[in-house]
Amino acid sequence: MTPLLEVRDLSRSYGKVQAVRDLSFAMSRGQVTGFVGPNGAGKTTTMRIVATLDVPDRGDAFVDGTSVLIEPRITRSRIGYMADQFHPYPNLDVLQYLDFFARAYGLAGRKRLQTVRLVASFCGLLEFADRPATGLSKGMGQRLHLAKTLLHDPLLLILDEPASGLDPRARIEFRVLLKELAAAGKGILISSHILSELGETCDSVVVIEKGARVVAGSIAEMQQSVRHEQEVLLRVLRDAEAAERFLLTQPGVSQVTVDGTTLRFLCTADDQALGDLLSRAIGAGLSVVEFARTEADLEDIFLKTTKGRLQ
């Protein structure tokens, strides 16, 4: 089956700066893919190329099998691009703003009116319908921006830092909207600096640094890949020193830290070996209250896979 988005050996440079180099990844329908990387890593450049607003020096990207390079017009009808900045027109209210873009997308008559109201309703904008588009809060402005992006029912949404500058409530509401869109079958490529947000929204992630792909795949696969040396938490009822001495004698255990009765250590063991370690700890007379592997979240993955180098 044709992937919804396939980025193939994409390269783009601006003068001497290589913004994107040989970047490849793919995503399918209904999938939410986080696009992660340090500032200047080439995220926006890649997204702009996929949105047909820039062209690569080499390589190509395909949206539902259509080349962004060769068929930009077809591509544009299949994507919704939400740039990181939003500036609504003055002297237009919310519905007029959406109505204008609906006309620009070629919707007409009853269909246009219906689509505008549906999209406004979906994004929770109907109660602000008569408000000036320039007078909305940042959170509502982002909703209006998203609503505009949805008017022509794109297959793929490209969202560049959509949660930037939003307060926690607005972020949560925005995340809910994205989940509903993904559930409706849209592919979403989203970049953000708030990795905890992405972790809760995304099925997969592409990490890039200095324009090149560092790692890509589902979040579960990534957790597995960074699990080679995972952090384990052990809490005992008493005698943390004995527990520390015990751990230091165990194979594959390193970097034991003690904080009261809680010990943390790195372990290269798999699930079976961890079970054995727990049995040995209990057998050694340690009063174990809690023994758990700390799951790597997106921030861990990001920190472990990137080196924080900028262009």
Add this chain to the structure above:
Amino acid sequence: MSTGEAVIAAPAPEAPLEEPGFWTRWSDRINPILVREMQQAMKGRAFVLTVFAALAVSIVIAAIVAGNREAGRRAGADAFDAGLATLVPMVLFVVPMQAYQSMRLELRAGIVEQLFLSGLRPRSILLGKLMAAMVQFALYVSVMSPLLATSYLLRGVDVPTIVVSLVWALVFCIAATAFAISAAAQAILPAMQAFANLGAALVLGIGTFSLVAFVGSGEYSRELPSLLNSTAFGIVMSLVVGGGFCSTALSLLTAQSFLLHSFENRSTGFRVFMFAMIPVAYGWTWIFVPATHWYGAVPAATFFLCLLGVVFGIFMTTEQRALSPRVFAHVPRHAGLAAIAAPLLPGRDRGMSCLILYFALVGLLALCWWPSVAPAFPGWTYREDMLRLLLFTAAYALVYLGLAKALRARLPASIAGNHVARVLVVVMVFGFCLLPVLIDAFTRGRVDWHWGHAMNPFWTIERHAFRTRDQSPNAVPIALTALCAAAALQLPAMLRGFVEVLGASSARRRRQAGTAVQSAST
């Protein structure tokens, strides 16, 4: 493609939607930009205030005229002058500046890119803005129309004067608005912002003040009736309307080229415009200029076309060399069509081919027409002078634009490189003209033409094309040799330009064949 209703799992609106009204259905047929601009204007304070100010001025003038009944016919003419003097700033400054502001707003923080992602093309955006300006024009004219009607009823002016004045006001308004939109679009480059602001304000301001002064002095309403009755009216009217149309087209093309990304095809429009000017210039001469005046009009039209070619040539020969990936992918599939389209496609090598074709066409048409013009004037040497003019202009154009191309090749392959090369070409011409003059002035104490001034196109052409007694017998062979040498030097590059286009065409055919095979196997 399904619409939003198909996919978005949205709650239903509280009330069922009514059938779209007449306005909604009708507005679906017009440009979305026009609809939006009108909605914004009706909600904005500036537009409403300006309309009311125009209305107030109109009422005040009408009251003054009504209070001065003794003046009779003169009062009617004064009312017309006052009405027109009020209308001119509205249509020549207020409307274009509003279009300018609107365009600047569009360019702020990439809003215009959001429009490109929709179905709107740069052309639709520009036309929408132009149409919005026309609606405003109609509104201002309707505000002033009672005053114009009063001036007619007082026998101050006749209907043709009013109609011609309004047609000219419309043409000037369209041209000024297109110029303002173009200036605003150029401000997309940060370096151009100050020039664009200043240029738009100065040009529109000076133009408005001059016209207001001319109309307000009463000279306009006195002179126009005599022009209307003269044979020159057709020439003047066609020049104003044709000039306005060409200026508008050029402004819109310029604006479009700034709105389009550097990887889109920004050249073909200009090249087609340049070729279109050949039938326009010669056609206008044929239709509007009496045959008895062709002896001067045909060479003038030819000289105008040569100058146009040189100016466009500077831009064409300082572009990037290769086709951008997107243009490369859209070259005509048919090899023959691709070869025909090649001179019109972007790239400086193809630009040079385009320029040579253009000069060849202009020269050919001029040479075909002149024999029918020259025999009417026995003993006339004008024809030979004009042949020399064409030869010299073409030779200088090819030599300088060849140098411009070489200069461009040494600059970075970016858009900024194009702009730098264009400025440097003008500096180069200026330097070649000024330096020998300065050397003469400081070393010999006087400035005469000699071969050291050969790179000064203006002086050399003036001396060797027009002034028969000063002509050197070697001048024509030298110019001919320079022309042939410059063209021959460009041949390999021009060939390379053609080959690139044919290669792109072939790649497109292969790609299409590959897609067909893939779909068949699927």
